[in-house]
Amino acid sequence: MMIDYPTLRFIWWLLVGVLLIGFAVMDGHDLGVGTLLPWIGRDDDERRVLLNAIGPHWDGNQVWFITGGGALFAAWPFIYATAFSGFYWAMLAVLWTLFLRPVGFDYRSKLPYAGWRGFWDGALFISGLVPPIIFGVAFGNLLQGVPFTFDDTLRASYSGTFWALLNPFALLCGLVSSAMITFQGATFLIIKTEGAPQARARRAAMFMGLAAALLFALAGAWVSRLPGYQIVAGALPGAESNPLAKTVLVHAGAWMTNYHRRPLLWLLPAVGIAAALAGSLLARRGRGGWAFIASSLTQAGIIGTAGSSMFPFLMPSSLNPNASLTVWDASSSRLTLAVMFWVALIFTPLIVLYTSWCYRVMRGPVTVEAVRKNSKTAY
Template identity: 60%
Template sequence: MIFDYPTLKLIWWLLVGVLLIGFAIMDGHDMGVGTLLPFVGRNDEERRVIINTVGPHWDGNQVWFITGGGAIFAAWPLVYATAFSGFYWAMLAVLWALFFRPVGFDYRSKIHHAGWRRTWDWGLFVGGAVPPLIFGVAFGNLLQGVPFHFDANLVPYYTGSFFGLLNPFALLTGVVGSAMLTFHGAIYLAHRTEGEIQRRALRAALIFGVLMLAGFSAAGLWLAYGDFGYVLVTAPDPAALPNPLTKSAVHAAGAWLANYGRQPATLALPALAYAGGLAALALAARRRTLAAFVASALALTGVIGTAGVSMFPFVLPSSTVPGASLTVWDAVSSQRTLSIMFWATLIFMPLIIAYTGWAYRVMAGKVTAAYIREHEHSAY
């Protein structure tokens, strides 16, 4: 093994972040397009154009979501088990919403009936709009701390309620999550379409881009002046086997901003969120849609990276027993597991990126109403 245990723990914190960002960029623009579908498309033909911009890619992009969930399960088993205890109904809501995507894409155009197609259009809307909202709410609860603790056998106990997750700050971060993926999807849609659909997509990009930046700013101010944050009093040994009960931590208002003072270079992440968002808006206004898409991807990277860096080394803080909080150092799998996963990731992630890039290159170009009419039986 080339890397020691503490280094592998840090590497996997970074890799999980990369997978979450990859999911937001790749599957996120599919979900954003689904969210906009009933509103940007004014008739059946326009909606078929919109669906065909993401139809060939959406299932491949969902690999990022599956891989991210699998990586959390394998690299951070305690986080996975504890989070699903607390967010069980929320995760089920995500799963139920995602059910509409495969059947919506496959069944929507099978029957030439207006009511049938409208139903699946709204199903695709649910599959695109609900997951980002819930993921944003989940991040808001992570930043506040989740009410859980462990017994002596490390069995997690969640002491909150489902409706307790729907607090004002979490709803704000839910808006940020929803807005940033809808913004990203609107720019992608503008890049793949033309005419009136493109104009509507650009208007949607302006609305949701401004909403994302405003919500991100409001959440940052709330973190700065609100009663949020945790600090380690006695840190776990980074080289020790994972045991979250070997440390102590306390709640400390404003602690989530401390990392930026200790490591000023991390300020590049919130700066990237603003710079990428503003650049995407400016480029989209000039109809430089490919560059705008890259800029919005950088904005998403900045937003998600800001949340991760703010909480480091915490991954899942406990609001009821802060000492039971899960951190980068004490929520992980064994050194052998992390090492095997690292080499597997090193081999397969470049292959996934290369294949995805090839697929987008092959199916690049505008999707038009003429294309839909010419491919009536093969298009979505």
Template identity: 50%
Template sequence: MFDYETLRFIWWLFTGVVIIAFVLTSGFDFGICALLPFLGKTDPERRAIINTVGGTWEGNQVWLVLLGGALFAVWPTVYATLFSGLYVAMLLVLFALFFRPAGFDYRSKLENPVWRNAWDWGLFIGGAVPPILLGVLVGNLVQGLPFHFDPDLRPYYDGSFFALLNPFALLCGVASLLICLFHGAIYLKWRTEGVLYLRALAVVKVLGPVVLGVVGLITVWTALGMSLPEITQFAGTAGPSNPLNKTVVMNSGWMGQFFTHPWMLLAPMLGFGALFAAWRLALEHTSAAAFLFSGLGIAGILLSLGCGLFPFLLISTTHPSHSLTIWDASSSQFTLALAFWITVVFLPIVLAYTRWVYKVLWGSVTPETVLKDQHTLY
């Protein structure tokens, strides 16, 4: 039904949708877990905070599994390059995520304060570390990674784990955590009442300008200090995937991409405008609208990243011609078509089920709610 070139572009869009869905959903429960030890002063308060996401966090994390599956099936060269070259960083993300299921399921099994406090900090690690490391990854994707391919298309990573921890990438990691905290505090404010509501509001009040300032700094740094590859010779967009069949030079900046296609400027405008609106709406006690605009702001930031990089998926700093694009890093046409129809059938089912779960589990969660039902809630 679709030609090879169209399928590749469709899967670039699908991958972006999955990334946005993961950040929007897991982002707020990452933020809530990272805020847990600080906003909950008593055990019932902490249990109330946990139960605002207790029934949905596993479903939210499914988007990360879908993203990994999409990379493996649709962009295998990207998957191989990332997961082999950034093995240590990926393992650290995985180890941090281990604290989440154990923390949610076992924290309240014992009434020992030491036991519960230890798992509270475990949930903090599981909520704070992944956004930081994933933000560092995004920072390195913007700058490019040192990798190349041999004639047999085997990827070789030429850097080290500590080289990933450069100033720009660390700033992106901080921004990622701050955005999750901001997004999570708005959601917590929406789902709680009383003192927890006021504490979440205080966090939002402080984080709003900080998030806008840090994201603005990253934007300026990217626009003025980062280069983008430019394809000067290419075998074509409809042929078999081979990242070596092109010539690339690093001589264009990020702003050139947006000036060439002015409609792309809508993405950063959406990002900044919606985040500012989320902050102002949250201060006016309009939690639902604030959360909606917070999500739109995050989507705008991610769309800015995707538009700025297009058509590149991974940039090689040591061998620019080996950089991976959507035209030369995909699976076969048959695989893309099969995955497309599977997605078309099952993605609406996943979205409908997710909507139903949130509808069933919705409602304010307070310490009093937990004390009334403390044997079934987390």
């Protein structure tokens, strides 16, 4: 079956969005547990329960992050090159904190000393807290435009600084991201723990669900007043990729254009807020499984809202709006997208199947007694 170039470009926009949502849902609950580690785990045994709740899955779940980066490189090379240059120090901060995860899990319980274990608990907390905040800050800067441009040979140049990324709106988006990821971790712990840790996880889920809904609504109200980007000429869906072959207008409220044209898109922010509030209520009632589903829908609603608001823009340029990268002019060739489409069509269901099998095999809560019984092999 032959798929035309514009359709392939749109399909890959959807697929990368699915990968981002998959990362938020799967690796998100691991990062959320790390963020909650100092508060839900009050002693060494309880903290080991939390670590072993995600222990069988955390490294496999990071495949979503790696796959997302690989898909970004293969489908949208302009985005990969420009983003990793412009957000270089932010990306390094994410990687440095993620480096702490494998060593933290493996070394934390090797020695019985409180100082040793406390150090690695702090490392795991940082590795859970920092990446979601930075990812949210990055999205906040995308919505405001990133200071880059291209020369006549399409070589990118970036004029921003790391500290300029930490502006008020971007920090608000960082808080939204942190709240929704921590919410995901709290709902997962309701399923995987018992007794006092579970009670604390329920309270954390109630609070973080409400926080995610409130912060997301506040960010949405801010976005409606932000200067947004709109293509007024060029950027034909079937043309070869050339980011300079279009004209872009910047004006307040432009990010709301897609919602005016397609009112059904309002379902995405509605799902994000409603699912967060429902998940908070379900957590209060101890319905861990349903709360986790609601939290997962929160991730999908929030990420879907961000992507749909910007479409077809992927990385707007505040320095030269006409150089903004979009779905229609930043992608790889038609052949590349077509080959990757069939690869994704085959392997994505396989990944979902074996991941589901792993969670089924390792289902059930982790208890203090189980950790003590397997003290030498457990995290």
